[in-house]
Amino acid sequence: MATNQAAYGFATKAIHAGQEPDPRTGAVITPIYATSTFAQDGVGGKRSGYEYARTGNPTRTALEEAIAAVEGGRHALAFSSGMAATDTALRAICRPGDHIVLPNDAYGGTFRLLDKVLTEWGVHYDTVDLSDLDAVRAAIRPLEDGRGTKVIWCETPTNPLLGIADISALAELAGQSGAKLVVDNTFATPYLQNPLELGADLVVHSTTKYLGGHSDVVGGAIVTSLSELHERFDFLRNTAGAVPGPFDSWLTLRGLKTLAVRMERHCDNAERIVAALSAHDAVREVYYPGLAEHPGHEVAAKQMRRFGGMVSFTLHAGQQAALDVAAKTKLFLLAESLGGIESLIEHPGQMTHASTSGSPLQVPDDLLRLSVGIEDATDLLDDLYQALS
Numbered sequence: 001m002a003t004n005q006a007a008y009g010f011a012t013k014a015i016h017a018g019q020e021p022d023p024r025t026g027a028v029i030t031p032i033y034a035t036s037t038f039a040q041d042g043v044g045g046k047r048s049g050y051e052y053a054r055t056g057n058p059t060r061t062a063l064e065e066a067i068a069a070v071e072g073g074r075h076a077l078a079f080s081s082g083m084a085a086t087d088t089a090l091r092a093i094c095r096p097g098d099h100i101v102l103p104n105d106a107y108g109g110t111f112r113l114l115d116k117v118l119t120e121w122g123v124h125y126d127t128v129d130l131s132d133l134d135a136v137r138a139a140i141r142p143l144e145d146g147r148g149t150k151v152i153w154c155e156t157p158t159n160p161l162l163g164i165a166d167i168s169a170l171a172e173l174a175g176q177s178g179a180k181l182v183v184d185n186t187f188a189t190p191y192l193q194n195p196l197e198l199g200a201d202l203v204v205h206s207t208t209k210y211l212g213g214h215s216d217v218v219g220g221a222i223v224t225s226l227s228e229l230h231e232r233f234d235f236l237r238n239t240a241g242a243v244p245g246p247f248d249s250w251l252t253l254r255g256l257k258t259l260a261v262r263m264e265r266h267c268d269n270a271e272r273i274v275a276a277l278s279a280h281d282a283v284r285e286v287y288y289p290g291l292a293e294h295p296g297h298e299v300a301a302k303q304m305r306r307f308g309g310m311v312s313f314t315l316h317a318g319q320q321a322a323l324d325v326a327a328k329t330k331l332f333l334l335a336e337s338l339g340g341i342e343s344l345i346e347h348p349g350q351m352t353h354a355s356t357s358g359s360p361l362q363v364p365d366d367l368l369r370l371s372v373g374i375e376d377a378t379d380l381l382d383d384l385y386q387a388l389s
Contacts, residue, residue: 019066030062032059034246035057037052037053053243054243076223079242083109085220085221086113089202092233093150093229097122100114100125101139105163108352133173140177156188157289157308162289164295186209187308196224202226210338217248219252266374269372270290273372274288274311277311282315283314283388310370310371312348318365326368328386329387331383338369349365
């Protein structure tokens with residue numbers, strides 16, 4: 001691909017960035033380099049920059065260049081999972097005694113990592129509503145006190161309540177305090193939102209979700225334009241070894257190529273489902289930033305291209321009714337994860353967010369979360385209607 005990647009549109013970058021035809025065979029799709037080691041031209045003489053597959057692999061490099069291009073960052077690193085990326089980001093920035101500001105409705109896995117693992121390492125955290133900038137400002141601890149805030153961790157939209165945070169405003173607060181703003185962009189994807197352009201220091205992804213898009217691979221990524229920080233992430237990843245294999249990298253790269261067209265269909269279907277749920281007598285509340293009454297709608301409209309394929313809702317009849325609906329859907333498969341071509345339904349309180357039970361992050365027990373796929377919207381609506389009846 002031409003060096004002036006910024007001149008190309010999103011879909012073009014997703015298909016071509018880092019993916020020149022193979023110089024030996026002319027193959028237009030990046031090969032799967034299924035090798036653990038690489039021949040060297042003399043001691044210390046790397047051939048084409050590779051020596052050992054934990055440190056680097058050409059298939060993984062192609063994926064990283066493509067992710068960096070679509071996120072608008074200088075550097076990207078691929079990981080074996082989204083949680084591996086999250087863990088690396090936090091361990092590279094924080095030291096024992098440091099403090100993290102965490103959303104009060106963060107993803108359950110992120111909360112578990114911080115609450116059950118990193119606190120044993122001496123890291124402290126406070127949860128706060130990131131849409132309340134005064135509350136965020138009050139939660140930030142000065143760096144001079146020895147236990148200062150090193151990270152503001154942001155999800156927008158959040159998982160599973162679809163809360164919205166103003167990335168530009170948080171970036172300003174982070175810059176004033178010396179903290180790093182990390183944005184988990186998994187729900188929005190780089191097609192709908194580009195946090196680095198809004199001032200974030202780094203972006204984290206579970207590439208398992210929309211970037212891979214086919215529910216057949218697990219992976220993660222960190223993207224940044226800060227070279228020194230990138231080098232720390234790279235060192236820690238190589239040292240700890242949380243790298244994706246070449247086939248995982250290839251599958252994610254394959255998925256990324258169609259992200260633009262898939263996200264348009266995800267959004268189309270989600271909007272129809274939101275309209276139907278909002279008008280249904282059994283539904284108490286619908287959480288979707290595309291709704292005009294959503295408290296974060298104006299901010300989401302400012303920083304997102306569209307509002308995404310994730311929808312959550314609660315029922316008037318309570319928890320058992322929610323469990324019954326989750327058991328009755330047929331096209332909406334009862335399963336964890338999200339962002340695949342197929343539609344999924346889950347009960348966060350007993351599934352993805354069970355680890356938050358009894359904490360300030362506990363989710364409503366009548367909450368259902370939908371990952372709206374790319375099936376025919378009419379079929380999805382019929383499935384929800386029969387489950388809600």
